Amino acid sequence: GENVEQHPSTLSVQEGDSAVIKCTYSDSASNYFPWYKQELGKRPQLIIDIRSNVGEKKDQRIAVTLNKTAKHFSLHITETQPEDSAVYFCAAPSHTGTASKLTFGTGTRLQVTL
Amino acid sequence: GAGVSQSPSNKVTEKGKDVELRCDPISGHTALYWYRQSLGQGLEFLIYFQGNSAPDKSGLPSDRFSAERTGGSVSTLTIQRTQQEDSAVYLCASSLQGHFYGYTFGSGTRLTVV
Numbered sequence: 524g525e526n527v528e529q530h531p532s533t534l535s536v537q538e539g540d541s542a543v544i545k546c547t548y549s550d551s552a553s554n555y556f557p558w559y560k561q562e563l564g565k566r567p568q569l570i571i572d573i574r575s576n577v578g579e580k581k582d583q584r585i586a587v588t589l590n591k592t593a594k595h596f597s598l599h600i601t602e603t604q605p606e607d608s609a610v611y612f613c614a615a616p617s618h619t620g621t622a623s624k625l626t627f628g629t630g631t632r633l634q635v636t637l
Numbered sequence: 638g639a640g641v642s643q644s645p646s647n648k649v650t651e652k653g654k655d656v657e658l659r660c661d662p663i664s665g666h667t668a669l670y671w672y673r674q675s676l677g678q679g680l681e682f683l684i685y686f687q688g689n690s691a692p693d694k695s696g697l698p699s700d701r702f703s704a705e706r707t708g709g710s711v712s713t714l715t716i717q718r719t720q721q722e723d724s725a726v727y728l729c730a731s732s733l734q735g736h737f738y739g740y741t742f743g744s745g746t747r748l749t750v751v
Contacts, residue, residue: 557739566728566742567680612680622692624670625740627680 525550525617529628536603537636544631546613547595556589556596557625559612567612571598603635639663641743643729649749650719658714658746662731669712670732670740671696671704675725683727686712719750 526549536542548556557572573580573587573596580587584603589596600607610630617626642661650656662669671683682696686706697703701719706712716723726747730740 559742566744567740568742569739572739617682619693619695622685622687624682624685624693626682627672629679 524619525553525615525626527613527615527626527628529613529631531631532629533632533634535634535636538603538605540603542600542603542607542633542635544598544611544613544633545595546597546615546628547593548615549594550615550617551591551594552618553615555616556587557614558585558587558598559614559627560609561612561630562609570611600633603633605635605637608633608635641729641731641741643727643743643746645746646744647747647749649751652721652750653718655715655717656719656748658716658727658729658748660712660714660729660731660743662710662712662729663741664710666731666733666741667709668732668734669706670730671712671714672728672730673725674728674745680728683714716748719748721750724748724750 529546554575558570559567560570561567571582571585571587573589584601586599610632612630613628614625616623644659669686672680684704685693688709689706701717704714726745728745729743732738732740
């Protein structure tokens with residue numbers, strides 16, 4: 524099955540700086556890579572995703588890049604704000620026969636300090 | 638409904654008792670997933686439903702865990718003879734048609750076994 528590794532496990536940045544979180548995956552057939560944000564005590568929410576036919580996708584201050592050759596993808600947050608503080612999870616598809624599901628990384632706790 | 642609804646939001650049970658957790662997905666979402674999140678940990682896959690069938694049960698930790706889905710809608714996760722290690726937040730997610738469209742998560746059920 525798919526193996527997703529995520530780094531770093533914790534990240535502290537000053538407000539206004541950029542933050543980068545990296546993930547690697549093992550299944551070269553994987554074709555969809557979402558990122559979820561989970562605020563303390565809340566449900567994970569999809570913030571951005573990328574499909575394998577593009578190398579980069581942006582949405583305001585967040586962007587995701589994908590390198591299919593190296594099998595890694597990254598989340599970039601620019602001009603960080605205190606409300607960006609949360610745990611971020613990357614994910615990649617994992618297949619069992621004809622069924623598929625998302626396998627999640629172990630999460631990155633981002634702390635944006637004033 | 639407008640979102641994924643889970644009940645109860647909190648459950649405290651004595652070791653050895655059975656518990657049932659309920660998930661009501663977004664109307665029209667054919668795919669339904671159960672994940673478990675232990676304190677400060679990542680998202681551990683339990684089971685995937687497509688319609689009423691479960692093509693992937695590979696994440697269920699033991700035969701004390703079972704799940705069903707009826708009418709292509711509501712799902713129930715049952716844990717028999719609960720143990721302290723079952724304490725976690727149980728998250729349900731639904732998707733329009735498989736992982737490729739991303740998940741919408743419910744708020745979860747926090748299970749505490751005492």
